[in-house]
Amino acid sequence: MKTNKIEAIKTAREWLKLKPVFLDTETTGLDIQAEIVDIAIINHDGTELISTLVQPISPIPEQATSIHGIRNEDVILAPAYADIQLNIGSLLYDRLVVIYNKNFDLRLMEQSARANLEFPLTRCAMELYAQFYGDGTERHQSYRWQKQSNAARQLGIEMPANLHRAAADANLCRLIIEAMAATPLPDEVQNLDRFGQEICKCTLCGQKTPMIGTRLCDRCWELKSRIEADPDLARKILMEYNETRPPYKNGKEFQENEND
Known part of the structure; x- marks a missing residue:
């Protein structure tokens, strides 16, 4: 480019x-x-x-x-x-x-x-x-x-x-x-498909997706639209996320040392 x-x-x-x-x-x-x-x-x-x-x-x-x-x-x-x-x-x-x-x-x-x-x-x-x-x-x-x-x-x-x-x-x-x-810059392009189209990763799930005006794959875009239209669904997803996220220690997210 x-x-x-x-x-x-x-x-x-x-x-x-x-x-x-x-x-x-x-x-x-x-x-x-x-x-x-x-x-x-x-x-x-x-x-x-x-x-x-x-x-x-x-x-x-x-x-x-x-x-x-x-x-x-x-x-x-x-x-x-x-x-x-x-x-x-x-x-x-x-x-x-x-x-x-x-x-x-x-x-x-x-x-x-x-x-x-x-x-x-x-x-x-x-x-x-x-x-x-x-x-x-x-x-x-x-x-x-x-x-x-x-x-x-x-x-x-x-x-x-x-x-x-x-x-x-x-x-x-x-x-x-x-x-x-x-339009993606060279360091943002992860790969090219077989047609030479620029491919990037979805910012939510990491799935490779064409970079056409958005950085979300079709599935995450649909989920985003559903969440915006349904506050109850948004609260449910947030509660599930809070239940599965790592515990906090001293105000920071705690991650165990992989070497321990």
């Missing part, structure tokens, strides 16, 4: 530790006059913090509508960006903000606000995924950017039905970062 891909995996994991938010916008176009018509912020756990249409000053061109499906009649009753700007700022304040192609979205936020905005805690998922995917010249530390939809397909992520709407794309960004973070 290339060093840059390893660093991308580690970076994705560090971002997730900070419990970031994920932002996306849909706009009237790409130029310096373009405005936001749809904006969403998704929390690190997938919940929507805000998802709203925005009424632009200029009409939405048909070319833009053909991409995201938002028509002029859809935003007649929507708030202007100025009306939600403070709410957006409060949701982003002191949070790590991850955006796929962040330079574009931040520029459009400034254009819609008609003001110079500062978001110091922002990171670009597109740049990180380009490093992860590695399509480019490693010698020059330059990689080709991948469209968000291509990145999702390359990672095996199911595409949302409402692609190119802000909430769906922001959540897709979250799933891309999670998928990168779930």
Whole structure:
């Protein structure tokens, strides 16, 4: 595995530790006059913090509508960006903000606000995924950017039905970062199956299992789901564990010396 891909995996994991938010916008176009018509912020756990249409000053061109499906009649009753700007700022304040192609979205936020905005805690998922995917010249530390939809397909992520709407794309960004973070590093790979797929050990039972977004085997994942849904079962398992665990001595778990 290339060093840059390893660093991308580690970076994705560090971002997730900070419990970031994920932002996306849909706009009237790409130029310096373009405005936001749809904006969403998704929390690190997938919940929507805000998802709203925005009424632009200029009409939405048909070319833009053909991409995201938002028509002029859809935003007649929507708030202007100025009306939600403070709410957006409060949701982003002191949070790590991850955006796929962040330079574009931040520029459009400034254009819609008609003001110079500062978001110091922002990171670009597109740049990180380009490093992860590695399509480019490693010698020059330059990689080709991948469209968000291509990145999702390359990672095996199911595409949302409402692609190119802000909430769906922001959540897709979250799933891309999670998928990168779930990729095992070389020292985490225990074995390879006959198809060359990376295999790791389940963190609960030790059974070898494919590393696909989780470190639990199917059996332990099912047990985990049952425990979460049944508090009585959880208490029963905990009681059985307490009855079979080694005794404690001086506040520490006591283990007899095998040489005795």
